[in-house]
Amino acid sequence: MEDKILGQLLELTKAFNERGIKPVICGGLGIYLTFHQRQKELPLRTTNDIDLMFTRSQVREPVRRNAIAEIITGQLNYIVREGGKYFQFEKGEQQYLDILTQPVEGVEIEGFRAKLVKSRLHGYVTPEACFVEEDLKTIKLSDIFPNGKKAADLEMSVPSLTNQLILKLFAFEDKHEGPRKDDVLVQAHAFDIYVIATLANANDYREGQQFLTRHSDSRVIEKAKKIVLDRFSSVDGAGWQHVLGAFGFYPNLNIEQKREKLGQAARRLARWFSVSSRT
Numbered sequence: 001m002e003d004k005i006l007g008q009l010l011e012l013t014k015a016f017n018e019r020g021i022k023p024v025i026c027g028g029l030g031i032y033l034t035f036h037q038r039q040k041e042l043p044l045r046t047t048n049d050i051d052l053m054f055t056r057s058q059v060r061e062p063v064r065r066n067a068i069a070e071i072i073t074g075q076l077n078y079i080v081r082e083g084g085k086y087f088q089f090e091k092g093e094q095q096y097l098d099i100l101t102q103p104v105e106g107v108e109i110e111g112f113r114a115k116l117v118k119s120r121l122h123g124y125v126t127p128e129a130c131f132v133e134e135d136l137k138t139i140k141l142s143d144i145f146p147n148g149k150k151a152a153d154l155e156m157s158v159p160s161l162t163n164q165l166i167l168k169l170f171a172f173e174d175k176h177e178g179p180r181k182d183d184v185l186v187q188a189h190a191f192d193i194y195v196i197a198t199l200a201n202a203n204d205y206r207e208g209q210q211f212l213t214r215h216s217d218s219r220v221i222e223k224a225k226k227i228v229l230d231r232f233s234s235v236d237g238a239g240w241q242h243v244l245g246a247f248g249f250y251p252n253l254n255i256e257q258k259r260e261k262l263g264q265a266a267r268r269l270a271r272w273f274s275v276s277s278r279t
Helices: 003-017 027-034 062-075 161-176 183-199 202-214 219-232 238-244 255-272
Strands: 024-026 049-054 088-091 095-101 113-117 121-125 137-140 155-158
Touching (some): 003 049, 003 155, 024 027, 027 161, 161 202, 161 255, 183 238, 183 255, 202 255, 238 255
Parallel strands (some): 049 095
Antiparallel strands (some): 088 095, 113 121
């Protein structure tokens, strides 16, 4: 992972912690942070932006929303990216920040944007993040940085692996076909799903089963299961085929060895969501 984005993360976390807030990091960076101690088992992809998820408890109160807007656009001097509509920001040399949010009662929504602070800070409404506050994992930044002194006592959060899988499954489906189709992004999302399915351990799986049992009647969970069944239950499914075509996917292995890796991931993911594996 590039030092630049880790420095950006450190700066962001420090500013939020000073206001008593742990930033919730999603996307590729969230997966990197989750597995940073296990990455020798599988090289993790790099990312050049931070996906910052706001939870209901963080932005329920207007005073807190205004404080967060001040952190981002005032203290840290982020500016709105061209066409970003107050939910995509940048600063300096290619430092990008995308704002996501759970649906929050009482916040005006226009299209896909929740107007957290009008004309200053919006969030991309992410309905599939409805359970993202459950089982959040605290990450100490001193464990990430080689020299932990700079990051002493700084903490941020990442979603549970089941929530990360749900977010990635929905993101994959969004970019797989239709008007928002994007072959580059869909491959990145599929690779992230492979990483989670491969590096998750038995405790992660057990926690996931408890989570899915609690929400067995959720439409979000049902849709996630359908995406797994349709796209990831077979090595020949669209999801794993995108991983197979990724340049960094075990370049030293032959095609049959790669397919075996994907078959293992397919079976683990199908078991996780209790759907039938076709491998």
